[in-house]
Amino acid sequence: MSDALVWSILIPLLGAILTFWLNSRWVAAIGLAFSLATGSLALRVAYAIWRDGAVLHEIGGWGAPLGIDLYADGLSAFMLATNGLVGLLISAAAYLYFEPKEDGPRQGQERRAFWPLWLFLWGALNLAYVSSDAFNLYVAVELIGLAGVALIVVTGGRDGMVAAMRYLLAALLGSLGYLLGVAMLYGEFHTLDLRLMAELSAEAESSLVLWVALALISVGLMVKTALFPLHFWLPPAHSSAAAPVSAVLSALVVKATFYLLLRLWFGVFSDQMTVSFGQLFGVLATLAIIGGSVQAILQRRLKIMVAYSTVAHIGYLFLILPLTIPYRGNDTAAWNFDGFSGGMYHLLSHALAKSAMFLAAGIVILSMGNDRLRNLRGMAHQLPLTTFAFGLAGVSLMGLPPSGGFVAKxxxxxxxxxxxxWWWVIVLLAGGLLTAVYVFLVLRYAFLPAHPPHFRAPPRRLEYVALTLAVLSLAIGFRAVEAFELLEAGTPFLTAPDGGDGS
Amino acid sequence: MPLTSEIVFALTAVIVFCLGLYGLIAYAHLVRKIMAINVMGSAVFLFFGAIARRNFEEGSDPVPQAMVITGIVVAVAATAFALTLARRLHAETGQTQLPEEQSRR
Known part of the structure; x- marks a missing residue:
């Protein structure tokens, strides 16, 4: 079973190399086949972990502290499964979106560049979720950043190039901050294995070095996760790429560094997780939710609005911190698990809903030529399925029952x-209301009667993919038990020495 | 705390890191920004060197050195990519700066 962890990284990387070298018209088909393999393997690994518990794989049989360990617990499995599910559907959407048409060489170039980079990115994401080595994680984070930037460059045109440059500089700065923090951790604990570090830090006394490392790692990864006020690079980067790429970036990529933060915060830095630390991130999260939503309401184009909505919803993720760190008393042993599971469930439902929204926006651009809000008139009549998908995804983002967003909230x-x-309750509810404002702003234009002048029917199957994602973001509101069990099957808080079975 | 050579190296690394960060923020030209990131990277590698020396009484710890080598590979790849992107940006738009920093040098 533990070999599956290795394959979940190797298969997408192999696919990336193959689709890069094979300069043929079968690129898309091969890419899709490898995506299918990667996604289904990730879901299978997650299922096995849900059934049997955490998995440990010592690469080359060396084992920590000398070797590099791959370790997947419930949290890793949750992220792998989210990636697998959303990644499969986005791959299908990309296959249809970059379909060879009469569009000429540019479309072909995008298709050839998309598949290797997307598989490369997927492999790096999977590596980030299963690796247990702090330096290995640095490499994963850097690969994710480079592949993400490259995807924007090849699909985003001139605006995309500027946005990608800004994103690249921010990403490199963020990963260097993380790396310096890792160097300090290594100096303190003499190991890079996260689980060993967590054990040692539980015994060690809180020192200045640990706080400096915490600050460097937190700020570095916050830049990459685009937490307000370090979100400046996100809206232009996510909105200028092609729709499937935007969906990947917003739904999956920003969550990888967030996952890494959770691992480090509640594993290695559990002693530093004081009430004031949690409240500080609660304030930043509140600013993200209010600021991101207000910016989204002010936008006049659909895609950039959806991108600002991502800034707001990253805020919800960071509410995990004040909600999980117990507010009354200072007993760090009693983490509040509800806040943690709710936040993680928000991550899943946002990934599904946001990819549906970006695909819907992409369909609008394909069929109507641009995404200005006032040009959306007649959308509900011409693109009923897409409008429906956008609305359903909006319901989940608002957190209305019955939806995944509602369960999370x-x-x-x-x-x-x-x-x-009680103050976080106000933030959570206000965020839902603000989300409703911009979702209804779009729907209001969509339902105005008009005949778009240059309407071109989009691929019908692409509309179905967007609708599937939206329906899933709603459907996970009906049954959440398995996901919550999975999260409990080894969380960052339970980094016990006997966590793995050493198979 | 005695001022051993490791501490001097570590402090130098921190100062160089801050200089790089200053360069990244203060200069608008993209090539300068990319160079500033490289300066920061070198600082991190120097810090790893200091850590390697500190962990062992005699000789030095090979693990940080292995990390530095891998880190250099990653930094070279990232720099090459960033420079290519900057060149293409210049070819397409004629600019060597990001639009929000147009008025600065």
Missing amino acids: WFMVNAAIESSQ
């Missing part, structure tokens, strides 16, 4: 009330 509100932090 319900658990987060519960956690806030249990720990008597």
Whole structure:
């Protein structure tokens, strides 16, 4: 079973190399085949972990501290499964979106560049979720950044190039901050293995070096996760790329560094997780939710609006911190699990809903020529399926029942009330209202009667993919038990020495 | 704390890192920004060197050195990519700066 962890990294990388070298018209088909293999393998690994518990693989049989360990627990499996599910559907969408048409050489160039880079990115994401080595994670994070930037460059045109340059500089700065923090951690603990580090830090006394490392790693990864006020690079980067790329970046890429932050915060730095640290990130999250939503409302183009919505919803993820760190008393042993699971469930439902929204925006551009809001008149009549998909995804983002977003918000509100932090309840509800404003702004234009002048029917199957993603973001509101069980099957808090079975 | 050579190296690394960060923020030209990132990277590698020396009484710890080698490979790849992107940006738009920093040098 533990070999599957290795294959979940090797298969997409192999696919990336093959699709890069094979300069043929079969590139898209081969890419899709490898995506299918990668996605289904990730889902299988997640299922096995849900059934049997965490998996440990010692690469080359060396084992930590000398070798590099791959370790997947419930949290890793949750991220792998999110990636697998959303990645499969986005791959299908990309296959249809970059379909060879009469569009000429540019379309062909995009198609040839997309598949190797996307598989490369997927492999790096999987590596980030299963690696247990701090330096190995640096390499994964850097690969994710480079592949993401390259995807924007090849599909985004001139605006995309400027946005990609800004993104690249921010990403390199972020990963260097992380790397310097890792160097300090190595100096402190003499190991790079996250699980060993967590054990050692539980015994060690809190020192200045640990706080400096915490600050460097937190700020570095916050830049890459685009937490307000370090989100400056995100909206132009995510909105200028082609729709499937935007979906990948918004739904999956920003979450990888967030996952890494969770691992380090609750594993290695669990002693530093004080109430004031949690409240600080709660304030940043609030600023992200309010600021991102207001910016989204002010936009006049669909894609950049959806991108600003991502800034706001990254804020929800960071509410995990104040909700999980117990507010009353200072007993760090009693983490509030509701807040954590709710936040992670928000991650899943946002990944599904946001990729549906970006695909819907891409369909609008394909069929109507541009995405200015006032040009959306007649959309509901001409593109009923796409409008429906956008609306359903909006319901999930708002957190209305029955949807994945509702379950997530319900658990987060519960956690806030249990720990008597009523102010986060206001933030959660206000965020939902603001989301409703920009979703209805789009729907209002969409339902105005008009005949778009240059309407071209989009591929019908592409509309179905967007609709599937939107329906899934709603459907996960009906059954959340398995996902929550998975999150409990080894969380960052339970980094016990006997966590792995050493198979 | 005695001022051993490792501490001097580590402090130098921190100062160089801050200089690089200053360069990244203060200069608008993209090539300068990319160079500033490289300066920051070198600082991190120097810090790893100091750590390697500190962990061992005699000789030095090979693990940070292995990380530096891998780190240099990653930095070279990232720099090559960034320079290519900057060149293409210049070819397409005629600019060597990001639009929001147009008024600065």
